Amino acid sequence: MKVAILGCGAIGSVVAHAVRDGGVPGAELVGVVHAERDDPPGLPVLSIDAAIEQADLIVECAGQRALAELGPSIVASGTDLLVVSIGALADDALLASLRDTGPGRLHLCSGAIGGLDVLAATARMGGVSAVRIVTTKKAPTLVQRWMGEDVAQQLRTATEPVELMRGPAREITAAFPASANVAASVALAVGDWDLVEATVVADPNAPLTSHVITAEGSAGDYRFEIRNHPSAANPATSGVVPHAVLAAVGRLAAPTGAFA
Ligand SMILES: NC(=O)c1ccc[n+]([C@@H]2O[C@H](COP(=O)([O-])OP(=O)(O)OC[C@H]3O[C@@H](n4cnc5c(N)ncnc54)[C@H](O)[C@@H]3O)[C@@H](O)[C@H]2O)c1
CATH class of the missing domain: 3.30.360.10 (Dihydrodipicolinate Reductase; domain 2)
Incomplete structure (x- = not known):
């Protein structure tokens, strides 16, 4: 499964490096779409259009606003979307456009919590x-x-x-x-x-x-x-979140019969 990461901050950079390094069986990193001034070292960088073109799955790690702006065109293109900024889905119209219209499928990540x-x-x-x-x-x-x-x-x-x-x-x-x-x-x-x-x-x-x-x-x-424990890179985010994302990508890339 070809994977692109949208947002390369505390969550996205950990996810991108792990997928790049083969940490998720069945998943291959095609690149990251970022909004920082400098490109992240060691990671392939893509425009959002190239990510939509090349990836089977785009993993949103960029925040609620970016999800609202870019999510609809991702699923409309037929690319699947894994969402971390779940709060954006409190907007019923956005949720409907991501979940109900396709052809790309919407997947949700459990993020910081369980149960x-x-x-x-x-x-x-x-x-x-x-x-x-x-x-x-x-x-x-x-x-x-x-x-x-x-x-x-x-x-x-x-x-x-x-x-x-x-x-x-x-x-x-x-x-x-x-x-x-x-x-x-x-x-x-x-x-x-x-x-x-x-x-x-x-x-x-x-x-x-x-x-x-x-x-x-x-x-x-x-x-x-x-x-x-808070993430060292961003104390507003918990350190476990990128690993919840990786578990979710792993389930989509190669169902293993395991919980993670
Ligand atoms: N579901 C959960 O439990 C959970 C937990 C923590 C964080 N989150 C969500 O994950 C988001 C990311 O968290 P983080 O700690 O990595 O934040 P962060 O601020 O460290 O990183 C976000 C990155 O996204 C980039 N970005 C913003 N808009 C973009 C765009 N349009 N295109 C490309 N890149 C863009 C920013 O430049 C930044 O580098 C948070 O904003 C929050 O909504 C969810």
Whole structure:
């Protein structure tokens, strides 16, 4: 399977190097599409048009805006698309254009969290209620452009944890596009954006990024706590994410009968 990587930052560069070096059986790197001033050393660079032309699968690691801008033309060309910036799919029109029109197929990466499979199963069995995700990250990584300078400064200098925002998953993932994709993943897993309440907590002392996911359903009650070390390259991203991407590429490239 010929693979191109869209976005060559903390996630994309790890994925690109691993695929280039043969780390994913059945997958071959054709190149990276990037938006930095300098080309990444040691990696073949492509335009988006060349990537669409040459790749069987484009792996989006570029952020919600890039996905919204480029995703529709990728699937319309017949190239499959693996999405990491799941939060962009809170836009129903974008989700429909990526998932329902083809001919390229849309694949989703579980990213920083797990348990999505059993949440989808219990939702399918008889529905779920009271689905919540509480994300706690180091305070400075949560500073956003829309925040007033006073709030941003408060986050940079906070000494105690502070609940920054709580609300429907759709709102939270839009407010924190680089940090709350997981809220969208949970909403898509249970198939209901309005059911999932997401909370973002800024904690100046959190050594790890945590996501606590709870759900009640007719199949049972669920509670997952995921505690990830931040990526050294981008503390807003967890270090495990590129490896979740590689596992997903591996499943698409050569189904092995394994979970990863
Ligand atoms: N699903 C999850 O659990 C999860 C977890 C972490 C991050 N993410 C998503 O992954 C995205 C990438 O994370 P990261 O840590 O690698 O970010 P990053 O900022 O380190 O890298 C993103 C790269 O994409 C590039 N880029 C942006 N727009 C582009 C475009 N139009 N074409 C080509 N390249 C473009 C940027 O120049 C940058 O190099 C985040 O924005 C977030 O939306 C999802």
